[in-house]
């Protein structure tokens with residue numbers, strides 16, 4: 001019922017559709033470009049054939065930057081984000097990634113809590129980074145191999 005698969009370049013529209021239903025971060029063209037970037041991996045979480053979550057990471061040497069992470073509104077707070085993040089951590093460990101990094105708006109209460117739940121620590125602030133004038137928190141999490 002629940003499955004996670006890596007998305008291919010040809011599937012950029014799937015990402016755009018989910019994104020349009022959630023945080024509308026990128027246009028279809030931007031998704032197409034994102035999927036072509038070196039080191040980028042995008043995963044989709046599906047439930048009964050419906051795409052309900054997407055995450056995009058960019059691997060640079062032994063670090064992975066989370067460029068996108070979202071769960072469809074109607075499926076939130078049911079553990080699906082956790083399922084996707086656990087998978088991401090497992091994949092990154094298998095690729096010998098040592099650290100996950102990301103940026104999140106100081107005003108994004110849900111995402112801040114979500115990342116805190118996974119023990120991402122704030123290591124910096126970019127002042128007035130977003131269009132709405134909010135600051136970006138730079139967060140990171142070290143991965144320890146089990």
Ligand SMILES: CC(C)(COP(=O)(O)OP(=O)(O)OC[C@H]1O[C@@H](n2cnc3c(N)ncnc32)[C@H](O)[C@@H]1OP(=O)(O)O)[C@@H](O)C(=O)NCCC(=O)NCCS
Nearest residue numbers: 069070071076077078079080081082104110111113114117
């Ligand atoms: C952040 C997001 C991915 C969380 O996904 P989710 O499937 O709802 O998360 P989960 O149900 O697995 O929640 C895990 C934990 O995160 C925290 N959390 C998630 N949503 C929360 C909310 N609305 N309020 C407070 N804490 C929240 C809680 O600690 C929660 O654990 P708990 O339910 O035991 O209290 C989702 O809210 C989302 O897609 N937000 C919009 C996209 C976004 O802002 N992405 C980040 C951009 S950097």
